[in-house]
Amino acid sequence: MGTREDEYDYLFKVVLIGDSGVGKSSLLSRFTRNEFNLESKSTIGVEFATRSIEVDGKTIKAQIWDTAGQERYRAITSAYYRGAVGALLVYDIAKHLSYENVERWLRELRDHADQNILIMLVGNKSDLRHLRSIPTDEAKAFAERNGLSFIETSALDSTNVEPAFQNILTEIYRIVSQKQMRDPPEGDVIRPDAEPTDVRPSHSDNVRKQCCQ
């Protein structure tokens, strides 16, 4: 559609997962439209938005898939993990259960997503200081143990939302570009055995994200 949107060097697919009501959709609308609605509709199935950012002078288009958190949608939403290079695993710092379920979500990712997917643990609603039930240190330690990056955000006052997405996208970019340096692509052709993370820079319209698994 819009021409400006179509020009990008990299296209990364990122999924937002986590329990129902932790604020996944709010993070998405804050990041992609800089909007926040205290009350928005619950997500049914999956929703979707994009935004482009600049890293090292390259344009990275982030395609962010927001998923329904309710248990019974899991079979459906897990189908969207395929081809995702990053995942924001969101919990609510004021709801302990949503934090306890993080392990289960990790297992979901392990089962359905690409092995090399980058995962960031996101403690959302950091504005609710007086209601906090998960200490930052605890979550941080958990993230370290499990090899996840970690950040606390507030979609409401927009604290750390930008950095959260920037960080994960930059990290993905680093990995992808390093890989490209290690084994440079042959011409303009997409290698059939390319990793899902390996998204080719493009100037043409017919370049698509490769999901080979």
Place this chain on the structure above:
Amino acid sequence: MWIKPQEIFLKTALWDTDDTSLYFVLQRRKGHGKSKGFSSLLVGTLDSVRDTKPAPYRILHQTPNSEVYYVIATALTEPEIRQDWQWLFDNVCSTLHSFDTEEEVTEFVCCKINSLIATEQETFTEDEDTVTYKNVDYEFHERFRMPKDEKLVCYYSCSYWKGKMPRQGWMYLSVHYMCFYSYIFGRKTSIKIRWADVTELAKTNSLLFPDSIKVVTRDGEHYFTLFLRKNETFALMQQLANIAMKQLIDDKTGSFNIDKELLTKLSKNVPKKPSFLKRDLDARKQSNLFTLRFRLPQNEKLDGTEECTLWTPYNKRHNWGRLYLSQNFICFDSRVRNLVRLTIPLRNVHQVERADSGGTASSSGDSGSILITTAHHTSFLFGNISDRDFLVHKISELLAKLPKEKATKALAQNEVEGWMPQPPLMTLFRTHQTSPIKQIQQKKEKQWEDHMAEVGRGVSMYQTTEGSELVVNGIPELLRGELWSVFSGSILQKAQNKGLYERLVNKALSTKTQANDEIERDLHRSLPEHRAFQNDVGISALRRVLCAYALKNPQIGYCQAMNIVASVLLIYCPEEQAFWLLATICETLLPDYYNTRVVGALVDQGVLEELTEVHLPELHAKLDELGMMKMISLSWFLTLFISVMPYECAVNVMDCFFYDGAKVIFQVTLTILDINREILLKCTEDGQAMQVLNDYLQGIYNEEAMALSTEARTAEKTIKIQELIYQSYRSYGGSVSSENIEHLRLKHRLRVVRQLEDSLEKNTLRALQQDKLLELNELQELLSAIREELLWAKRVPCERLEAPYESYRLDYTQFKTLYFALSPWAKGDFAEAITARMFKLMDYDDDGIVSARGLSVALGLACRADAARRLRALYAAHSPPLLPRRDLRPTHFTDTGEELATDAISFFDSIEEEPASPEPGPLQRSISEVCGDGAHMDKSDSETSQIGNSYISAESVRACGLAGLASAASTPSVAPAAPPLPRDHFLQLLAVLHDLTQTQPAVYEAVVLAGTLLLQLGELNHRPLLDREISQDSLFLAAAAKQPEAQLDPNGNATEPEQESQKPSPSKESEPDGVWSITLEQFLATMLSQPALEEFFNEKVSILPELELLRTRDRLQSVS
């Protein structure tokens, strides 16, 4: 079984005579039982080809001078016929001699048999099945080794393509299986397929398999051909497969129930079919179509139908069509599609009278008319009824059967509970409407008022073509609530369940459930843009509706998306009506959409895909390539477009949806795709395509209604909703029909359920593999054995939150069946004990249910783990509290088990006598002595055991016993300490080890040796305790204080006191007694120091042969 005497002339053809007497002959059909040889082979073939299958045994009556024989009895089995034979001898033969002529004899015999039948029939009046059918039923069970309760539905003659050769034979369709059997000249073909395994059913007509029915399972494809009634067969196959799938979806434990009521209802109109069940299924199917067509409550049963005319006063015409009669309704549908449709609840019927056929144009004689007057003084005239009296009689009969309405309590009660049902929220939260919109609305209202003045109002309005045009235009806002309820049929539900909503709300609000929590979280996320839901009035009403529904239908509970749908319903309908509309959507219009696996929505995605492929092939290919065909419209369907287009537009789709059913959402979706086809075809990735559609949907607008929202719509306008709906009817209204949708749903349900099952299985296998015990192929086989077992127990795996394998839940009986069949540890006399203890070890939450992983680990430990782990598991399984004190007495063991245990003890005694004992000195004590005072040692009677100072929970014992597993929920870095084993428990463990090794003398001896050592060690452990400070150990003291006086030794060694007294023991003198115990470390070290033992327990065993055996075992035996 006696049958009405029938004359026959040919006695011998195809029959062997087994027995004769003066007047009777007992015969066996050739090819049955003993007789072999070519002729029997031929008869076998004939029987399997011919339609009528004679019973294999019969008794003939004959008089010496007559050529005529009478068949007087037949039977399926020899004992049965022998019984009749014997009866003849005992009761008839002696009498026959007293007759003078042979004619008299024959007359007497026939008369006697007839009277026998008459008396027997009284006891068998309930038996609906014909004799032929019974024979087939018997054969079916024999041939395919079906359990007794497997019900044969129908059988058909057909051919099976085996390679390129069609084999003529019989197809048997039963509730859970489809089978095929052919026997042609000694070559037998037998196929048995479970419906639950069928992934595809189709009619094909390929070059290779012309005019066939294709059945695809995970294992392969089968083709059947040459059906006499192919369509009937196919329809029945579909229905049965569908029932199997429904069972998998619903996790309802109830199996298929025969609906006697239905059967008797339809028996007048339906021709006799061979099977009771087949008739039942036919009736069920017709009833389903009927309820679907007239939007009646699903449990409504069709009674009968009748061709007749309906007089429509608005155009003064007689319209031909069909009248449908059920317990609660009289319905009519015109022959010309959509011309007129009518539903009259019998509840409203005031009077039924024969009317003069004065005005009828058609033939005079039989044009009987009926005038039905309802309580609202509306009359409906049906004409040209061929059997008027019967119909009138039938209606009055049904009227008499109507349940009397209970006087319902006034709503005043609500005030006590603190809530009042809300009127349509739009009446409370008005917005300023511009005058053009107001005018449009008023004009529409006028149109509807005029229309309803003609066709009536409420449940029994004539639903006409004109009406449907008005619906497509969009129902005026003020009338929406009323008309939605009428069109969807929810008004009938509401009327049938007066007061239910109120009761549900009161109950639901006072209970705390997970569903309620989930609802609470979403209340403010339903239709937040509407003022009503920024306010407690709307929020509370929404809460009540959703919580009440979750309570009403626990199968569904609460599913996100229902909140969004319900909030819109509340805007236009009074609260209770909104509730019943929601119920109708969830149960009838969008079946299975909101259940725990959202199956219905996935099924409809498949249906949509197929429709797209048919109508928009190019686009289908594109979307498929983008990988988004399967999910494109999930949220569209689940929320009836409310979450994707402005709700004031979505409600127009809902107008049609309630009127025409689910086909509307398909045709609208196809139209949306069609309109955007060009842009979509240019998309390069799925996100882009999603965006295109999102933007388009957001831009849909409605100029005839003001959004009752606080926010103005900002999206770029794309299409008027009315235009979209018109176009959808124009393009797809005809080609997408409700029947078509139902048919496609059936087909895709097979696939979706299979996929869900497969993915569940795949995930389970992956999880089980992480235990690194059993091999993958073993796990696969094991899982299918588990599935089989669950299926027989009429339990189906249900998706669970925790882990995939938790979906397969085995109770002890099922666990035992499988463990007995598969485990190398369940072979000896202690099989039952070991199985029970392993079950307990695996039953983490003590709920009597073990997951698939529990079984796989229990088996894996016994077969694959190294010796230390196996012994550790056995040790833990025998530790208190897993093995409570009260279970030590081997009451449920076999006699031999007890004997063996006793043997073991006496064996210890004998070796104890040997001088060369490794632990010399004062510590050496007689085992029997130890046994003697064993009762003093064990202090564990409760679930948790108190040994020494350590408090040991069942949890830590399990963790210890299973140490080394991949991911036991939360893996502690250090394995928890194992509790020391009290003496009695240890003896049990020893007895078990004995049992396991008894076939191998060397190992057996090693066990004995190690056992002796350990018993002595136990003593050693016992001693130091005496010196220990026990003053703090108050619990221990308390426990010791109530020492049981009785001999609790499980092995009954009560006769050793002499020996005991001969050897003065220091422990005897001290009070209180110390604790005899063996620690895990001691146990493992001692056992593993015996090379024979270590080798024995390190041996890797495959369970594949056992699994193979299990698969082929005779189900009949294991079930009955």
